[in-house]
Structures are given as structure tokens and as C-alpha cells.
Amino acid sequence: xxxxxxxxxxxxxxxxxxxxxxxxxxxxxxxxxxxxxxxxxxxxxxxxxxxxxxxxxxxxxxxxxxxxxxxxxxxxxxxxxxxxxxxxxxxxxxxxxxx
Amino acid sequence: xxxxxxxxxxxxxxxxxxxxxxxxxxxxxxxxxxxxxxxxxxxxxxxxxxxxxxxxxxxxxxxxxxxxxxxxxxxxxxxxxxxxxxxxxxxxxxxxxxxxxxxxxxxxxxxxxxxxxxxxxxxxxxxxxxxxxxxxxxxxxxxxxxxxxxxxxxxxxxxxxxxxxxxxxxxxxxx
Numbered sequence: 001x002x003x004x005x006x007x008x009x010x011x012x013x014x015x016x017x018x019x020x021x022x023x024x025x026x027x028x029x030x031x032x033x034x035x036x037x038x039x040x041x042x043x044x045x046x047x048x049x050x051x052x053x054x055x056x057x058x059x060x061x062x063x064x065x066x067x068x069x070x071x072x073x074x075x076x077x078x079x080x081x082x083x084x085x086x087x088x089x090x091x092x093x094x095x096x097x098x099x
Numbered sequence: 100x101x102x103x104x105x106x107x108x109x110x111x112x113x114x115x116x117x118x119x120x121x122x123x124x125x126x127x128x129x130x131x132x133x134x135x136x137x138x139x140x141x142x143x144x145x146x147x148x149x150x151x152x153x154x155x156x157x158x159x160x161x162x163x164x165x166x167x168x169x170x171x172x173x174x175x176x177x178x179x180x181x182x183x184x185x186x187x188x189x190x191x192x193x194x195x196x197x198x199x200x201x202x203x204x205x206x207x208x209x210x211x212x213x214x215x216x217x218x219x220x221x222x223x224x225x226x227x228x229x230x231x232x233x234x235x236x237x238x239x240x241x242x243x244x245x246x247x248x249x250x251x252x253x254x255x256x257x258x259x260x261x262x263x264x265x266x267x268x269x270x271x272x273x274x
Binding site: 062 | 146149150153155157250
């Protein structure tokens with residue numbers, strides 16, 4: 001389970017491009033708590049900085065979602081607010097204005 | 100946008116948790132109160148680690164994780180760092196806080212020494228005081244255990260209050 005690390009820092013959360021395929025690009029992100037985010041995109045023009053930004057915002061939304069005391073760790077996240085936030089992040093992915 | 104809660108509210112809530120579980124919910128089975136409180140702490144610690152490790156690179160080993168608990172994690176929770184860290188290099192760590200914030204407002208009666216005349220009752224009273232304080236430490240022990248568990252380090256955490264107002268947390272990492 002050792003993804004290829006393209007960045008120079010060994011223990012960074014952002015793992016970079018995991019492997020390119022013909023139609024998709026797959027990016028990985030590993031948190032300190034061993035939670036894995038996998039981003040699969042069909043957009044072959046995507047920039048590294050955009051993906052990092054995406055993961056940062058997604059991580060923030062994730063942390064808020066699991067802070068919910070009614071969320072059971074390990075189970076699927078059912079929060080609508082989380083779904084909306086992710087939707088917003090996804091929609092603004094790749095646009096040059098980053099917040 | 101950061102929401103804040105007054106610290107006195109948090110302290111009152113902590114005290115009430117102990118009181119409710121020990122004297123109310125589990126009044127007939129007091130030995131069940133401690134694990135229950137500790138597991139609430141576990142859930143809290145678990146979630147807090149998720150939040151406080153967000154912008155950090157991953158830890159390389161156990162010592163790094165423990166140091167995170169001593170510095171950043173403790174600062175977020177108690178506005179100070181752990182004062183002293185000891186280890187036997189074989190999986191046991193002792194974290195000493197010389198003035199544990201959540202015990203700071205509790206009356207600790209050191210004058211319950213043996214007066215010389217009646218040995219037993221005063222020793223019992225001192226034991227009761229220590230016991231009562233001990234009840235309030237299950238929650239923070241749980242927090243530490245939950246935090247480390249989410250970092251991939253299963254362990255057992257206990258508190259040592261032989262040296263009040265200093266409080267030591269003993270972490271034993273499971274092999």
C-alpha cells in the first residue's frame with residue numbers, strides 16, 4: 001500500500017499524483033490520522049496547486065463533519081452540510097480564484 | 100469565525116458529568132461510572148486529534164506523536180504545554196503538568212495529614228479526597244487515549260495525583 005511519492009517531503013499530507021491512466025488522473029492525500037482522500041479527475045489539465053487547494057478545503061470540511069458527536073467514526077458521513085460544502089469545493093475546482 | 104465558550108461553563112460541565120455519573124446514573128454501580136466517563140473523553144480526544152493535526156505533516160514515530168500531545172495538543176486544550184516528559188524508552192511515558200488547569204479551581208486539602216491521635220479516620224479522609232479528585236481525571240485520561248488512538252497508537256492512560264497540584268499522566272503504549 002505504498003503510493004508513489006513525487007514530492008521531496010517524505011511525510012507531507014499531499015501525496016501527489018498516484019498514477020496516471022489514459023482517461024483519469026488519480027491524486028492522493030493521507031492525513032495524520034491515516035484517513036485517505038483519493039481524488040479522481042477526468043480533467044487532464046489539472047494543476048498541482050489546484051489539487052492541493054482542493055484537498056486542503058476538503059480536509060477542513062471533513063474535520064468539521066467528523067466533529068459531529070452523532071457521527072460514528074468509520075461509518076459513512078450523512079451530513080447534508082458536508083455534502084453541500086463538498087459540492088461547492090468540487091464546483092470551484094480548477095477555477096483560478098481560490099478562497 | 101471562531102465560536103467561544105466561557106471556561107467556567109466548561110468546568111461546570113466537567114464537574115457535573117462526574118457528579119451525574121458517579122452519584123446519579125451509576126449510583127448503585129459506581130465502578131461503571133469511571134469507564135463511561137473515560138470513553139466520553141476518548142471520543143472527544145479522537146475528534147480533537149482530527150482537527151489539531153490538520154495542517155501538520157505526518158508523525159514519523161511514537162515519540163513525535165507524544166511530543167505533539169505535550170506541546171500543540173496540550174496548548175490547544177489547556178493554554179500551556181506539558182512541563183515535564185519522561186520515558187523509559189520501552190513504551191511508557193509520563194507527562195507531568197505542574198498545575199493542571201481542570202484541577203486548578205478544586206480545593207485540595209493538604210492539611211488532611213494524620214494528626215497523630217486518630218490514625219484511621221484522617222487517613223480515610225485523605226483517601227476520600229484523593230479518590231474524589233481522581234474521579235475528575237478519567238475524562239482527561241480518556242482524551243489522551245482517544246487522541247493517541249487516532250494517531251495509530253493504542254495505549255492505556257492513567258493519572259497520578261500523588262503530587263498535587265501537579266498531575267502526571269502515565270501513558271503505556273500497547274506493543
